[in-house]
Amino acid sequence: MRIRALGRVAAATALAAVASLLSTSGAHSADYQVRDPAFVAAATPQALFNNPREGNTDEIRDRLVDLVDHAEPGTSITGSMYLFTDGAVADALVNANKNGVKIRLVLDSEALPVPAADWLAPENTKATGVASEFPKLVRQLGVDRTKDSYVYVCPRFRGCVGGRPAKEIKNSDPINHNKYFLFEKVGAVPAVVFQTSANLTDTQKAKYYNNAVTVPDRPLYDAYQKYFADQLSYSSAAAGKPDYHQVVPAGPNTAYFGPRRETGEDPYAEPATDTVLDLLAPVDCAGGATKIRVAMFAFTRTQVADRLVQLRAAKCQVYVFLNNEPGSIGSTVKDILQRGGLNHLGACSSPTGQVPAYGLHSKYMLIEGTYDEVPNRELVFTGSQNYTYPSLRGYDETILKIDDHAVYGAFEDNFDRELNGFPGYSPPRTGSCVPLT
Missing domain, CATH: 3.30.870.10 (Endonuclease Chain A)
Structure with missing residues (x-):
C-alpha cells in the first residue's frame, strides 16, 4: 500500500x-x-x-x-x-x-x-x-x-x-x-x-x-x-500525461508505450483504444492453422477475453496460461474464457495453502500463422503490461513486439515444455502448470 x-x-x-x-x-x-x-x-x-x-x-x-x-x-x-x-x-x-x-x-x-x-x-x-x-x-x-x-x-x-x-x-x-x-x-x-x-x-x-x-x-x-x-x-507535470500512447516501429521490432487513455468517458468499455486488441486485430484464422499462446500474470480486461474467444470460434488454436493466485484472474474473464470453449486454459500456481506454489509472472503473447495478411509469421509480444485496466489506462508500461524466428522458438518452447499442463496437448505434457478449473 x-x-x-x-x-x-x-x-x-x-x-x-x-x-x-x-x-x-x-x-x-x-x-x-x-x-x-x-x-x-x-x-x-x-x-x-x-x-x-x-x-x-x-x-x-x-x-x-x-x-x-x-x-x-x-x-x-x-x-x-x-x-x-x-x-x-x-x-x-x-x-x-x-x-x-x-x-x-x-x-x-x-x-x-x-x-x-x-x-x-x-x-x-x-x-x-x-x-x-x-x-x-x-x-x-x-x-x-x-x-x-x-x-x-x-x-x-x-x-x-x-x-x-x-x-x-x-x-x-x-x-x-x-x-x-x-x-x-x-x-x-x-x-x-x-x-x-x-x-x-x-x-x-x-x-x-x-x-x-x-x-x-x-x-x-x-x-x-x-x-x-x-x-x-x-513526472514534473501535475497530472503527468494520461493520454500518452506511442507506437514506434523499429525494423522488425515495435515498441508500444503507455499509459493509453480512452477517448470517451468509460475507461473499461472502449475496445478501440486497447493496445492488446490492436495487436489481435490483424490475426487471420482461416484454415485453422494459426496459433495464439498467452502467458499472463494478471488478466481482467473482458474485451481481450472476448476477442480470444472470437478467434477460437474462427478456428484459431488458442492456448492460455494464467496465474492462479487470488485477484490475478477476473471472475468475468474466467467465465468468458471457459464459456467460450477454451479448454486449453491453464494456471501456473497451486491453490492457496498448497506448497510448493509456483506462480506465473510472465507477460507474453505468441502469434504463429497469418498476421496482417502475411502467412507464416512468428511474433512475440512481451513487456511489462498485464491484461488489466489499470495497466492499460494508468501505468507507465511497455509492450515489445519481436519478429525473430529464434526468439519465437525459445518462447514457444517455454510455453510448450515448461508451462504445458494441458491434457492431450502436443508436445506431451512435461510442465508444472495445470488446467484451470
Missing part, C-alpha cells in the same frame, strides 16, 4: 536529506567479482526464462548482471524499474559506475525503503519496513539529474508519465511498472535493449516464472531512450 503523498518541494527536500544521510554510511563490497568474465553479449536477439520448479531461479538476473558487468566504460546504462531489492544487480551497477559507466535510473516510489526517517509522512512512522537497494544506489549515483549518473523516483501515488486519479482506473494508484534496461554498448555490441517481465526481487526469482529478452537494435534503443526522457519530463 502506498503511503501518503508528500508535496513536491517536501519530497525533493526529503530525497536530498536521504542522500545526505546515506553518503557517509555503507560501502561497496571490496570482494565484488564480475559474475562471468567470459560473457560476450549476443549480437542477435535472445530470449531467456527462469524455471523455479526446476531450481533455475537466477537466469534472468544473471544475464542482466553480465550485461552490466560488461558495459563499456564511458558509455551509459539507462533503466526504469518498478521494484528493486536485488543486491547483485545493485552491486553490479555500483561497480560499473565506479569503473566509468554512466548510470541513470528511474524507480517507482514503491521501490523506496519503508520506513526511512526523512522520507515518511508523520503518521506513517510505524510502517513496516521493506527491503530496498535504493540506499545503496543513492550512495553511489546520487539524485542530481544534472549529473551523468543519478537515481530518480517517480512522484508518490502515480507513475512518472501516468498521473490519473486512482478512482478513474479501478481505484489503483498509477505506478511506473516498467522493467527495462538500455545499454549504450556491451563489449562490441551497441544499443542493447533488455526487457523483462520480472521485478528485481527475490520472490520473482524463487516463486514466479518470468521471461526476458535482449535485443540489440539501434532504432529500438532510441525509442526506449525517448520514452525514458518522457518519463523524466512528464
Whole structure:
C-alpha cells in the first residue's frame, strides 16, 4: 500500500536529506567479482526464462548482471524499474559506475525503503519496513539529474508519465511498472535493449516464472531512450500525461508505450483504444492453422477475453496460461474464457495453502500463422503490461513486439515444455502448470 503523498518541494527536500544521510554510511563490497568474465553479449536477439520448479531461479538476473558487468566504460546504462531489492544487480551497477559507466535510473516510489526517517509522512512512522537497494544506489549515483549518473523516483501515488486519479482506473494508484534496461554498448555490441517481465526481487526469482529478452537494435534503443526522457519530463507535470500512447516501429521490432487513455468517458468499455486488441486485430484464422499462446500474470480486461474467444470460434488454436493466485484472474474473464470453449486454459500456481506454489509472472503473447495478411509469421509480444485496466489506462508500461524466428522458438518452447499442463496437448505434457478449473 502506498503511503501518503508528500508535496513536491517536501519530497525533493526529503530525497536530498536521504542522500545526505546515506553518503557517509555503507560501502561497496571490496570482494565484488564480475559474475562471468567470459560473457560476450549476443549480437542477435535472445530470449531467456527462469524455471523455479526446476531450481533455475537466477537466469534472468544473471544475464542482466553480465550485461552490466560488461558495459563499456564511458558509455551509459539507462533503466526504469518498478521494484528493486536485488543486491547483485545493485552491486553490479555500483561497480560499473565506479569503473566509468554512466548510470541513470528511474524507480517507482514503491521501490523506496519503508520506513526511512526523512522520507515518511508523520503518521506513517510505524510502517513496516521493506527491503530496498535504493540506499545503496543513492550512495553511489546520487539524485542530481544534472549529473551523468543519478537515481530518480517517480512522484508518490502515480507513475512518472501516468498521473490519473486512482478512482478513474479501478481505484489503483498509477505506478511506473516498467522493467527495462538500455545499454549504450556491451563489449562490441551497441544499443542493447533488455526487457523483462520480472521485478528485481527475490520472490520473482524463487516463486514466479518470468521471461526476458535482449535485443540489440539501434532504432529500438532510441525509442526506449525517448520514452525514458518522457518519463523524466512528464513526472514534473501535475497530472503527468494520461493520454500518452506511442507506437514506434523499429525494423522488425515495435515498441508500444503507455499509459493509453480512452477517448470517451468509460475507461473499461472502449475496445478501440486497447493496445492488446490492436495487436489481435490483424490475426487471420482461416484454415485453422494459426496459433495464439498467452502467458499472463494478471488478466481482467473482458474485451481481450472476448476477442480470444472470437478467434477460437474462427478456428484459431488458442492456448492460455494464467496465474492462479487470488485477484490475478477476473471472475468475468474466467467465465468468458471457459464459456467460450477454451479448454486449453491453464494456471501456473497451486491453490492457496498448497506448497510448493509456483506462480506465473510472465507477460507474453505468441502469434504463429497469418498476421496482417502475411502467412507464416512468428511474433512475440512481451513487456511489462498485464491484461488489466489499470495497466492499460494508468501505468507507465511497455509492450515489445519481436519478429525473430529464434526468439519465437525459445518462447514457444517455454510455453510448450515448461508451462504445458494441458491434457492431450502436443508436445506431451512435461510442465508444472495445470488446467484451470
